[in-house]
Amino acid sequence: MGLPPHSRDLAEYGSVLRRRRLLFVICLMAGVAGGGVLFVRTPPQYTSVAQVQVLPTGAQEQINQVTPRQREPLNLDTESQIAQSMVVASIAGQNLKNTDPAGLRDRVTVDVPPNSAILSISFTAPDPLSAAAGAQAFADAYLRNRSRAATDTINAGLKVLAAKLRQVNADLGKTVTTGPVQLRGSAARTMAAHQQAVLARQASSLTLKYDALKTIAITPGTVISPAQPPTRPSAPSVLVYLGSGLFLGLLAGAGAAFGRDRLDTRLRTAADVERLTGLPLLAELPPRPDSSIFPELAATVATSLGDDEYHTLLLEGICAESHARPMARGLGSALTPLAPVSVVTRRGARPDAAVLLVGLRRATSTQVARAVRQLTRQGTRVLGAVTVPPRLSVPEPDPAEQAA
Structure with a gap:
């Protein structure tokens, strides 16, 4: 099968x-x-990690919609990108007295554990102390930047509220100066009183908002796991x-x-002959064959010829020319009782069949293919190939075996 x-x-x-x-x-x-x-x-690289718990600052910031899968209101993906930003790297560079914030930024990575408000800030450096100092510097710089951003947001809100409050107080002062007594008619006095009441409520509301915003305690977060020098390199x-x-x-x-x-077209083994040339392998000669190889080879050749007509068989060596004549003598003697065949070693004898002696480790598939094409153009049928090892000792045919 x-x-x-x-x-x-x-x-x-x-x-x-x-x-x-x-x-x-x-x-x-x-x-x-x-x-x-x-x-x-x-060179070895060391990585140290500092963990920061991010808390709501109290100022307006980007939040998530709380779901069963996302239970933290803060958008930690945004915060992780901020922790790796050039702004935070510049602040960390000031703490580390490093003038290359871009190089520091390339060494830091920030991970967010699932369903947590924790930032794991990792920093890689050539030595443990520098790794720990870098991770701690980025953690402190992130909190400092977050606190400053929240302060700026609150101050901007206070400025807006103060401007609105000044405008409302100015409008309220105008209505008080005019006074309902100076207005003629009950309708006008009623409208003026209503306007004063509205402006007074607005001023009170703005004052409450201003006071509430001014008293906000900014809580950017805290470092819950300070960076420690690693004991072994990470890379x-x-x-x-x-x-x-x-x-x-x-x-x-x-x-x-x-x-x-x-x-590589060199024929190194008997399997290479069939694989690279497509010729059937009639025999594989060992380095020191005995005289029994000739009857076996003669039987194979006679079967390949396949009829009782007289044939002229060419035994041609390819990188094995020195073995052609002794092999021809032995094969001719063994073929005599089997078939009317004469064995020759020259193409000039006009052979109708041929067997190629292929010298292993010396002959190439290109040489064998060229010989097959030439013989085919001359009308010679190539029966197959016989492999010849690099060091072959051709035996003489045994007269007793031939007579038998």
């Missing part, structure tokens, strides 16, 4: 990696070694670096193996 297509694909991929396992392993080890070297050479991570190196090594090794396999 044949394998399904996806199984054949996996088997082909596995065979490529097995053939190029040395290159694959080298790339894999290089990736892991590169990750290890990068881990050693990367680099040995698992991340070695895992990344392993992954990149796998990719590079697989790519190099498939690329090398696609570009």
Whole structure:
């Protein structure tokens, strides 16, 4: 039973990696070694965290609609962005005596635990003390900025109320100066009295709002977990670096193996002959074969010829020319009792069939394909290939076996 297509694909991929396992392993080890070297050479980074509980300031600010999933009235997503803003970074830079607020901003991250009014402010630095100082500076700078923003909002509201109150008092003073006595007619006096009453109520309402706004106690929040120097670095991570190196090594090794396999046309094993040339493999000679190889090869060749007509068989070596003549003698002796075949080693003898002796680790699929095309144009049918190892000792045919 044949394998399904996806199984054949996996088997082909596995065979490529097995053939190029040395290159694959080298790339894999290089990736892991590169990750290890990068881990050693990367300076350590320390991260400290300060937690801030955000409280309503009392001033008007952006709020959320309270739901079963969002129980905090403050919009903490907005507050987290403010905590990472350039304004807060500038205030933190003043506390740290750092003139690069943009660089400080790149080192800070703010997280919001679900359904909480907590900001977790993390700061990363090359040493533990700097990390703790940075996280605490950003926490204090955020609260300072929040308090200042609330103060500015309240002061702006007080200015608006004071302006309105002055205007109402001025209008009220005009009505008092005119007085209902100076007005003629009961209707005019009634209207003036009503206007005074309205202006008096407005002045009283504005005064109450002004006093209430002026007495607001600003509560921006508090630091509930001060930043502490971390005891171990947060980066680099040995698992991340070695895992990344392993992954990149796998990719590079697989790519190099498939690329090398696609570009390399050298025939190194018997399987490469069938895979790269498409020729049937008639025999695979061991480095030190005995005389029994000739009868076996003769039976295979006679079966491939398939009729009783007289044939001229060409035994042509591709990067194995020195073995063609001794192999031809032995194969010819073994074919004599099986079929009317003469074995030659030259194309000038006008052969009608051919067997290619392919020298492993020396011949290429391009050379084999060129030989097949040339023989086909000459009307010679190529029966298949016989692989020849790099160091082959061709035995002499056993006369006793041939006579038998």
